[in-house]
Amino acid sequence: MCMVIFAPIFAICAFATCGGYYGHLQVKVDCADRRKSNLSINIDFGYPFRLKDVHFKAPLCEGRRDEILFLDGDFSAASQFFLTVGVFAFLYSLLATVVYVFYQNKYLKNNRGPLVDFIVTLIFSLMWLVSSCCWAKSLSNIKTATNPTQVLLLISACRAQENKCTATQEPSWSRLNASAVFGFVNVILWVGNIWFVFKETGWYKTGQRYPTRSASGKRSSEMRQRLYSESSFDLPEESSGSQLSRQNSFNLSKGDFSQHVYRQSSFNQTQVSLSLPQAYLGKPVVSKGPMIFVNEM
Template identity: 45%
Template sequence: MAGLQLDFGPLKEPIGFIKLLEWIFAIFAFATCSGYSGQTALKVTCNNDSSVHEFHSKFQYPFRLNSIPFIQLKTCNSSVITHLVGDFSSSAEFFVAIGILAFLYCIAALVMYVGYLHVYRDGKRGPIIDFIVTVIFAFLWLVSSSAWGKGLTDLKYATNPDTIKDSISLCKNLAVCASAGVSGMGSLNVSVVFGFLNLILWCGNAWFVYKETNWHAEPEQQQDPGNVAPPAQIP
């Protein structure tokens, strides 16, 4: 390829090393969110015959709970059709989308740093575009991580069996309902943590990218005292 000058030296510099970390952290952020699958369960004891039924409902990314049936049987002499409550797909999909876009941009930036750094630094537009995109991604990580953190809190509440039984009329009149367990959400907690770690990385990287632009004022060169002309003598 014309202009290609392969050099891995920039990966040892902050501008390249931090971009490599952003690439790795973006993978962890969207993978821990989009790859999650869990379930919640409820144990129902009928009042009329003391029969015990256990119902399980699986949920996964993108967490459209209102489309997932929970109890859809004739139970305790009553026909029950119940769905989980809530739709948290918007915040989850937004978070995953930002992670994937950041992942792709990091690949493009690393190719530029490693193969075309001379073109990047000789031109004026490259560093400026890189800086603007970096700032935008830092802002998007803040928004998406905050939104997904709130969505995760609501998701935990909506999938809690104690919350579910309060919304089922069967558990109020014809049966006694109790929690039968819910899957842990440790990986989803990790996704939020990686989201805010990405925010820190992109904010820090913005400074190093800014230094590559011509907006960064170079320090004024101090005049060598040896070259200072002697003061004129007064006659």
């Protein structure tokens, strides 16, 4: 919503204050011979700031003729680049506003709209940053090239000490300063809008659908499992009494354990003897236990 409301406004402010600028500088040359003086030398310049094409006439105090002088520098590239970025950003922001308001369903369909919007926002953020920096640097150079002191040095008559040269009017820089400020405001606006556009893409939604567990979350889950495992091994108080009774009964029956072992061993022996094959090779030997036949040698 911030993008929809403020982006077109600040884009208009940026390129309007730069593209519509008009500067005026006025100097005077007061020669020693008053008849050859020129008290109103007007120097006009503006967008696209090709100062090398700006010329003016200044008197030569030694004669009655004038000389034609030109300012120094060509700053059209930075100013035109800044203006172009502002115009295209304004057009795209208007298009995005229409899509957001009237075509919201088509914008979110198949996730193509948010992805395109995210890429374009990244591009415009970078372009605003580059163009604003270049324009701020060029603006500083323009101020230097149109400084009255620098302009008076170009005039041959002003180099002589007997002549007097002064600046009667200096250009106003408030609009160009505002354009540079609006440029950096657009940088902040578009860079801040990257996050809001990214939230509409499928990349952000995928990350929200499958969130990664943090180290603190893993540590807390491990502590829960450890506490659960320790609590599962704890016996209730009621079972402790039954356990003691079982222990006492086991101690009481300990005295009969030897007799039980003896009976069990004798039963095992008889069981083994019963498992032997029966062979009638000799006289039987009568015994109280099972019948066993022994061979006579």
